[in-house]
Amino acid sequence: MKVTHSWRRYRKSILALFFCWSMSMAQAVDFMPVSEVQTGMEGIAKxxxxxxxxxxxxxxxxxxxxNRGPSGDLILAKFSGPVMEQTGGIAHGMSGSPVYINGKLVGAVAYGWGFADGTVGMITPIEDMVKLWNIPYEKNLSNSWSDDRLIPMGTPLxxxxxxxxxxxxxxxxxxxYGYETYDTASATGDNVKKPLVPGGSVAALLVDGDLKLGAIGTVTYVDNxxxxxxxxxxxxxxxxxxxMHNASxxxxxxxxxSAFKLGSMGSEVGxxxxxxxxxxxxKTGVIAHGIPLRFQLADYDMGRERNTSVKVIEDPEMTPTLAATSFYNFLNKTLDRSGSGTATVSYKIxxxxxxxxxxxxxxxFYSSESISEKSVDEFYNVVDVLMNNRFIDYEIMDIQVKADVTKSKVTAKIxxxxxxxxxxxxxxxxxVDVKLEPFRGExxxxxxxxxxxxxxxxxxATLEVRGGGVVPLPYVLEKQKYNLTDEIIRRLKTYKDFDELFKEIQDTDTNNQIVVEFLEDGVSMVNDGSSAKTAKKAKLESVERNPLPGDIKKEPTASESLSSDKDEKKQxxxxxxxxxxxxxxxxxxxxxxxPAKxxxxxxxxxxxxxxxxxxxxxxxRDASNTVKASDDKGSSVNSSGTNNSSSNDSSENDANNKASGSHVS
Incomplete structure (x- = not known):
């Protein structure tokens, strides 16, 4: 029995080696350079x-x-046969389809003419494609090259x-980016990893996990x-x-x-x-780490909870949007409704x-229109500021998000x-004793x-009492007076290092706080009798005390820096x-x-x-005596006197309070 098992294991090993050798032999193919391509040559595409x-x-x-392509030459070709008759021409998703002439790989079907039928298109030479394996380091190029008459055949998401x-x-x-998106489904066997082969399907994903978002195209060439x-x-x-995923x-x-391939995005393979x-x-076999996001969401009204997760690509331009979009989508599905509501959102980055x-x-957060969208705005801004700050490369390992939502309006007015x-x-x-009137509450x-x-x-000095998300009205008026837009306000703010930026994001007032602070000199709605001509104008740097987290403002000049050391102080x-x-x-x-004064x-x-x-x-007392003189009942006079005495004590206490206190203006 042992001999049989050993032979079976040996036979399986031989078959596996033979399979790998067969695959490598099958994928070993000669290239045909553009210089050898001639008009009238015929071949096939897969x-x-x-x-x-x-x-x-x-x-x-x-x-x-x-020199008509983004990387060099393109080969103009005519496509025909039963496949073209079935699809009406080359379709989105056929991009990458390998083209062979005389058994040699010429390149990949990649472009079509915008004003012609779908049977005429362009081929990207394989010589330019394999250069991508040994390209020098270069990061975040400009957006896609384009020619109005050429349409890439694989852009739908x-x-x-x-x-x-x-x-x-x-x-x-x-x-x-201007990409069109199409809803798709999963397919049986999506969780099975399959080898990538020329002519087979492949997907490049931006979001993976419980959500998937990516483009499906065709494999042109595989070398190990x-x-x-x-x-x-x-x-x-x-x-x-x-x-990199399989696709079916x-x-x-x-x-x-234009026609397009509708397919599922299967197992991750590279x-x-x-x-x-x-x-x-x-590369296959090398899995991109991405940024994992875990969501814990609850709808208090329906008693519904959702725990879910995705991972998104790590890219300063796209990660904030992909993370916020995933959050927005999961929140929509948890609530299963649109419209108003109040959300408490916590996140850890x-x-x-x-x-x-x-x-x-x-x-x-509260919104009368879309609580889902309102809930993700700050989250988007924070991720964006962290990943695109000018001080350090802030690489995110993990993000956790918790959101509890109710349809009730949980607000209170001062x-x-x-x-x-x-x-x-x-x-x-x-x-400061602050009286709050909750919405429809005591x-x-x-x-x-x-x-x-x-x-x-x-x-x-002017002492401000406000909600954490409220811009003080005097600042709003100053902002209007000087015609300052939010963009100008943001550019006025600067940070000396990442730690200062991080602290501002961490400590920025929240909407559920009561904030008490002194306003800047000369910015006030309290009438203290001073002349408008002698009142100082607010510093532009502080017209708005509650900017978005991470807002950037211009660097001060040398002279401004010298003077600001004396004038600026921590608020x-x-x-x-x-x-x-x-x-x-x-x-x-x-x-x-x-203190003495x-x-x-x-x-x-x-x-x-x-x-x-x-x-x-x-x-x-005099008024009480007048009452005594006209009243025959002494007991009533004594009672009146007692009541007046109590009232007098209260008046004296009120007078003392007025000497040291004040009501809000």
Whole structure:
């Protein structure tokens, strides 16, 4: 029995070696250079129409178009045969179909004429395609080369698991590519890895996992673990890290514009390492790491939860959009509705380099139109800023996202606030009681303690109370006065290093916070009696105190840098979290003095308040005596006197409070 098992294992090994040798022999083929291609030459091309079965169609050379392609020459050809009759001409997805003349590989079917029938097209020479295996390092080239009369035959994106709204969102963020997307399905056997062969199907994916997004084309040539395909650019990003997958074709769909192959994107088999004018190139057996995203989503109203994941390519231009689109899509499917709602979104972005801290942030959002889209905006901006910052190459290892959504409007408006004291010295604490009116709820009060900065300037100051996502109204008015757009505001802000940028993203106010801070000098809606001519104008750098995370502004000049060392100081503020999205703002006028002067002023005000209280008490007593003189019942007079005494004590307390406190303006 042992001998039998050994023989079987030996026989399997021999068959495996024979299979590998057969594959390498089958793929060993001579090339025909463009210089040998002549008008009238005939050959065949290979492609898949259904499943994995390779079909052939006829090719006849019409001529050579010198230097007309993105990487050099193109070969003009006429295509014919039953396949062309069935498809109506070359279709999207046939790009990369290898063309053979006299048994030699000439190149790949890649382009068609926009104004002609689909049986005339161009071939990219194989000589240019295999150069992609040894190309010098170059990163993120410009967008795809184009000729208005030539149409690459493989640009549609197959989308698995995405809804129409998320695809529109993606296109709005990446309009420069202009790709059409088509919904597709999975196929039986997609999880089985299959060897890539010339004429077979291959897919280059941007998103993989529970969602898939990528382009399907045809393999042109395989040399051991090296592959070239498409014959034209996919995105023309140069050096790339797309996910290389098997593909299986359902059918060729005829279209008014151009037919296309509809297929499934199967098992991951390698990495697309180059994306250039002559096509895409990659290696099998090497899996691109990408950026994994894990989502934990919940709809409170329906009691529905979803845990899901994808990985997206690591690319500064595309990753933010692909990550946000995936988030948007999963949120849509979890809610199974459109429209208003409130979301609490938390995310953690972990860098590959452990010398940098993970970024964690939680925020609340409300939208009356589309809570799904509103929920992903900040997430998109943060990923974009991190990956495209000017300081370091921030490589992301992992992203985790949690979102809880309800249809309820979880907002509260600031309806009133009191601050005490309003005469302070640097280092003092001001207690701010903020009254909030929740949407269709009872008024609640939140207490905020604000410490006056130790280096606060002496004089009048404006204390702002606002929701974390609210731009103070005085800043809005200043912005309008100087006709400053959001883009100008963003460009006014700068950071000295990545740590400062990271801290701003991490600590930027959230929509559910009550924020208390001093406004910039001279920017106020509180009428303190000062002349408009003597009031200082706000510094342009601070017209808007709540920019988007990571906003960039211009570098200061040398003279500005020297003066800013004296004038600029860290903006002190206090932020308190709440369970609501806070709306509205208001201001207090605060007198900042030296400790000695503060004590003197407070003592004087307390004395004046006491005298005022005594005067009010005397007037009340006189009024009470008048009542006594006209009233025959002493018990009623005594009761009245007692009540007046209580009222007088209250008046005295109110007077003392007024001496040191103030209501919001």
């Amino acid at each position: 492609t898949v129409l259904v499943g994995d079965d390779i079909s052939t169609f006829n090719v006849k050379v019409l001529g050579v178009m010198e 197959m989308a698995y698991g995405f809804d129409a709204d998320s695809m529109e969102y993606m296109k709005s963020k990446l309009p420069q 673990d090296q592959v070239v395909a498409f014959g034209h650019p996919f995105l023309k990003h140069g050096e790339s890290d797309y996910f 074709i359902f059918t060729v769909v005829k279209s008014v514009n 990495t697309v390492t180059e994306d250039r004018g002559a096509g895409i190139a990659g 972990t860098p590959r380099d452990n010398k940098y801290k993970p970024l964690t942030r939680t925020n609340m 309806v009133d606030a009191t601050a005490s004291p309003v005469v302070v010295a640097p280092g003092d604490t001001i207690v 008024v609640v009060t939140k207490e905020v303690f604000f410490k006056v900065p130790e280096d606060q300037k002496i004089g009048k 002190e503020k206090t932020a308190v979290d709440t369970e609501y999205i806070i709306q509205g703002d208001g201001q207090f006028s605060i007198d900042v003095m030296s 503060r004590d003197k002023v407070l003592a004087k005000r307390a004395k004046e308040a006491k005298q005022k209280a005594k005067l009010e008490k005397k007037l009340d």
